[in-house]
Amino acid sequence: xxxxxGLAALWLAAALAxxxxxxxxxxxxxxxxxxxxxxxxxxxxVQGALALVSFAALLYVFAVTDLSVALVxxxxxxxxxWIYKVSGAWGNHEGSMLLWVxxxxxxxGLIALVERRLPERTMQATLAAQGFVALGFYAFLLLSSNPxxxxxxxxxxxxxxxxxxxxxxxxxxxxxxxxxxVGLSVAFSFAVGALLTRQVTPDFARVMRPxxxxxxxxxxxxxxxxxxxxxxxxxxxxxxxxxxVENASLMPWLAATALLHSxxxxxxxxxxxxxxxxxxxxxxxxxxxxxxxVRSGILTSVHAFAVDPERxxxxxxxxxxxxxxxxxxxxxxxxxxxxxxxxxxxxxxxALVFNNVMLSGILAIVLLGTLYPLLTEAFGVxxxxxxxxxxxxxxxxxxxxxxxMAVGPLLRWRRDRWGRIGKQLALIAALxxxxxxxxxxxxxxxxxxxxxxxxxxxxxxxxxxxLRGRRLARTPLATWGMVIAHFGIAVxxxxxxxxxxxxxxxLAALEIGQATTVGPWQVELAAVGPQAGxxxxxxxxxxxxxxxxxxPVEIVxxxxxxxxxxxxxxxxxxxxxxNGQLYAVLGDAAEGxxxxxxxxxxxxxxxxxxxxGLIALGGMLSLIGRVAGDLKRRRVRRRARQRREDAEVPA
Amino acid sequence: xxxxxxxxxxxxxxxxxxDAMPPAPYAYRQLDDAAQEAEAQDLMETLRCLxxxxxxxxxxxxxxxxxxxxxxxxxxxAGEDPAEVRGWLMDRYGDYVSYSPAMNVRTWPLFAVPGVxxxxxxxxxxxxxxxxx
Numbered sequence: 001x002x003x004x005x006g007l008a009a010l011w012l013a014a015a016l017a018x019x020x021x022x023x024x025x026x027x028x029x030x031x032x033x034x035x036x037x038x039x040x041x042x043x044x045x046v047q048g049a050l051a052l053v054s055f056a057a058l059l060y061v062f063a064v065t066d067l068s069v070a071l072v073x074x075x076x077x078x079x080x081x082w083i084y085k086v087s088g089a090w091g092n093h094e095g096s097m098l099l100w101v102x103x104x105x106x107x108x109g110l111i112a113l114v115e116r117r118l119p120e121r122t123m124q125a126t127l128a129a130q131g132f133v134a135l136g137f138y139a140f141l142l143l144s145s146n147p148x149x150x151x152x153x154x155x156x157x158x159x160x161x162x163x164x165x166x167x168x169x170x171x172x173x174x175x176x177x178x179x180x181x182v183g184l185s186v187a188f189s190f191a192v193g194a195l196l197t198r199q200v201t202p203d204f205a206r207v208m209r210p211x212x213x214x215x216x217x218x219x220x221x222x223x224x225x226x227x228x229x230x231x232x233x234x235x236x237x238x239x240x241x242x243x244x245v246e247n248a249s250l251m252p253w254l255a256a257t258a259l260l261h262s263x264x265x266x267x268x269x270x271x272x273x274x275x276x277x278x279x280x281x282x283x284x285x286x287x288x289x290x291x292x293x294v295r296s297g298i299l300t301s302v303h304a305f306a307v308d309p310e311r312x313x314x315x316x317x318x319x320x321x322x323x324x325x326x327x328x329x330x331x332x333x334x335x336x337x338x339x340x341x342x343x344x345x346x347x348x349x350x351a352l353v354f355n356n357v358m359l360s361g362i363l364a365i366v367l368l369g370t371l372y373p374l375l376t377e378a379f380g381v382x383x384x385x386x387x388x389x390x391x392x393x394x395x396x397x398x399x400x401x402x403x404x405m406a407v408g409p410l411l412r413w414r415r416d417r418w419g420r421i422g423k424q425l426a427l428i429a430a431l432x433x434x435x436x437x438x439x440x441x442x443x444x445x446x447x448x449x450x451x452x453x454x455x456x457x458x459x460x461x462x463x464x465x466x467l468r469g470r471r472l473a474r475t476p477l478a479t480w481g482m483v484i485a486h487f488g489i490a491v492x493x494x495x496x497x498x499x500x501x502x503x504x505x506x507l508a509a510l511e512i513g514q515a516t517t518v519g520p521w522q523v524e525l526a527a528v529g530p531q532a533g534x535x536x537x538x539x540x541x542x543x544x545x546x547x548x549x550x551x552p553v554e555i556v557x558x559x560x561x562x563x564x565x566x567x568x569x570x571x572x573x574x575x576x577x578x579n580g581q582l583y584a585v586l587g588d589a590a591e592g593x594x595x596x597x598x599x600x601x602x603x604x605x606x607x608x609x610x611x612x613g614l615i616a617l618g619g620m621l622s623l624i625g626r627v628a629g630d631l632k633r634r635r636v637r638r639r640a641r642q643r644r645e646d647a648e649v650p651a
Numbered sequence: 652x653x654x655x656x657x658x659x660x661x662x663x664x665x666x667x668x669x670d671a672m673p674p675a676p677y678a679y680r681q682l683d684d685a686a687q688e689a690e691a692q693d694l695m696e697t698l699r700c701l702x703x704x705x706x707x708x709x710x711x712x713x714x715x716x717x718x719x720x721x722x723x724x725x726x727x728x729a730g731e732d733p734a735e736v737r738g739w740l741m742d743r744y745g746d747y748v749s750y751s752p753a754m755n756v757r758t759w760p761l762f763a764v765p766g767v768x769x770x771x772x773x774x775x776x777x778x779x780x781x782x783x784x
Contacts, residue, residue: 234710236706236709236710236711237710238710241705241706241707241710243705244705245705344780345780350780353776353779354776357772357775357776358772360772361768361769361772364764364768365765365768368760368761368764368765369761372758372760372761376757376758381746381757382745382746382747383746383747383752383757383758384699384746384747384748384749384750384752385750385752385761386697386699386707386750386751387696387697387750388697388750388751389750389751389752389761393765396765396769397768397772505681505692506681507679507680507681509679509680587679587712588674590679591673596679598679
């Protein structure tokens with residue numbers, strides 16, 4: 001009953017998405033006050049409510065483990081902890097698509113309810129574009145991925161959930177990324193609305209900015225969390241492998257980062273109109289790639305749990321319509337927008353344009369390296385593209401980008417002189433040089449980690465220079481956001497370079513009571529014994545670790561066996577210090593009563609994710625600052641209107 | 652153990668039999684020479700585990716990855732150059748085994764396109780700022 005309700009709500013939501021699209025599109029001719037046009041906003045609101053009902057129904061059938069629903073039977077299990085039963089609702093292909101479209105519909109309902117700053121015609125075109133995007137998802141769900149399909153007769157027990165997915169990080173990771181993708185789709189809808197009605201204005205940029213910022217924050221968090229998850233859960237000590245699925249989440253982030261900076265320039269300087277629209281189109285395309293390419297089963301990798309080649313053709317058609325349509329619209333309309341205000345090389349806009357080009361370059365490299373193996377595979381040749389390719393080739397664009405990133409925020413808008421910031425430039429250059437010389441004296445460090453460490457040092461200091469000479473208490477929140485986010489990049493870069501330059505690994509076959517060393521750590525294997533959990537049994541290794549002969553820390557890495565479905569995982573243990581992490585894994589039994597033990601000492605590896613957190617925090621501060629400013633402006637305007645009306649009454 | 656192997660062979664499951672064999676000596680053992688081990692480690696991180704999805708042989712517990720690690724370590728220990736070891740593996744398993752694509756007829760776009768991108772980026776920036784002046 002509940003499942004049928006959810007399905008009915010989904011069909012109705014799809015119908016309303018169609019209405020929203022048709023009404024908004026007809027409104028372009030009929031005018032913003034025509035009767036059909038006035039259906040657009042209510043259509044969006046009701047569509048949001050219906051999608052929410054549908055998703056709630058899915059949550060319900062998962063929460064109560066209704067095994068007559070095929071999706072529940074395939075992905076859940078009555079013995080699973082409750083929290084993973086619920087998160088199982090979106091830990092699968094159909095459910096995650098439903099979550100996606102639900103968030104999108106809610107976002108549409110929200111802008112239909114509250115957004116009044118743009119001309120009504122533009123808003124209607126925006127909602128029409130949104131309806132169009134949503135309709136594709138509804139069609140995909142209803143025609144090829146029905147989450148509510150019944151199983152006749154009902155299953156007696158569920159097939160369980162991949163034990164790798166029974167982890168709170170992973171329960172939250174995909175929805176976080178999806179929120180980011182949805183935000184970029186909303187930003188894209190605004191771009192289409194502005195493009196169709198020729199309203200690429202600073203007002204449009206101000207309306208679009210919070211969506212881009214929000215999307216960017218979620219993507220940052222999602223990528224950071226995903227990387228940490230891979231690091232501690234997969235048990236091989238790596239944190240980024242340029243795996244196609246990882247790349248699929250990185251590409252929207254790169255595009256969103258460029259878009260974020262471009263939309264800020266448009267909002268405050270009325271420049272970069274074409275750039276902003278183009279990046280909006282690219283960011284949306286990348287988020288569609290991120291959503292669908294992973295799902296299509298084309299990219300097979302450790303992350304792709306939802307591999308279903310049958311849906312592949314539907315997905316590719318949808319991708320072609322979305323991306324092709326977006327690019328076509330851009331090509332047809334871009335010529336009608338003028339470029340906006342001009343600026344010189346030595347200006348903040350100049351630096352932003354330079355770095356947007358660099359970000360686009362990195363994006364193109366990642367796209368090439370991700371898709372090229374698929375292309376050759378179609379012709380029967382298999383090649384692999386991995387870290388040895390991506391690291392140096394993306395550095396071609398990343399290194400100049402870090403340099404300009406250190407300098408750009410110090411420049412004034414529109415036109416500046418290098419001489420004015422000569423002292424700061426000298427400081428940054430000196431730090432960079434000193435870093436390069438001093439760190440290379442340690443010896444044995446490859447070029448890229450060396451550059452990374454030196455740039456991290458220079459950028460870390462440079463990111464605070466924009467605060468010089470400001471009264472800190474009166475510095476706008478958005479400026480703090482920028483400073484912290486840029487500092488976060490430096491912190492993260494430092495962590496990456498340090499991990500790559502200074503990590504040490506130790507493989508050893510230890511007898512009980514025997515010890516080994518890794519870096520400054522001494523680790524002793526005290527005992528190995530069995531342990532049992534709610535849905536697994538494990539071999540647990542009791543180890544005692546000492547840092548530099550200090551206090552002993554007891555750690556218990558395990559090799560777990562789940563039985564539904566049967567799968568082995570290694571539960572690694574991390575010992576975190578301020579200056580790095582000890583990473584311990586228990587391997588198989590070796591000959592002569594020994595046990596395989598794998599240990600890493602990774603100096604400052606945690607800075608990678610601290611940096612990610614700082615970047616997201618910077619985004620949040622900026623978002624709060626912007627939205628608070630918008631609300632304040634709205635209050636002021638309303639009060640002014642009231643005063644005017646009050647003044648008119650006696651007259 | 653021996654009985655299990657025998658049983659598996661009798662039942663015609665050679666793959667399972669392989670899994671039950673102890674791993675090659677250097678699959679989970681580091682070379683004594685730290686410099687050689689570092690060289691081997693760097694190389695293993697850029698070789699694909701052919702039985703896994705997107706994992707290097709350094710990161711994989713698959714038996715085949717263990718055998719390949721063993722090969723890499725003993726060859727490095729015997730004084731072979733990492734490039735030679737990579738070449739030897741690529742001759743056996745094809746380009747697919749190396750995460751570091753070699754430039755050849757099949758992979759030249761991977762190297763040509765970044766060059767073109769640099770030119771495009773330079774052209775975009777040049778046009779933008781020439782007009783601005």
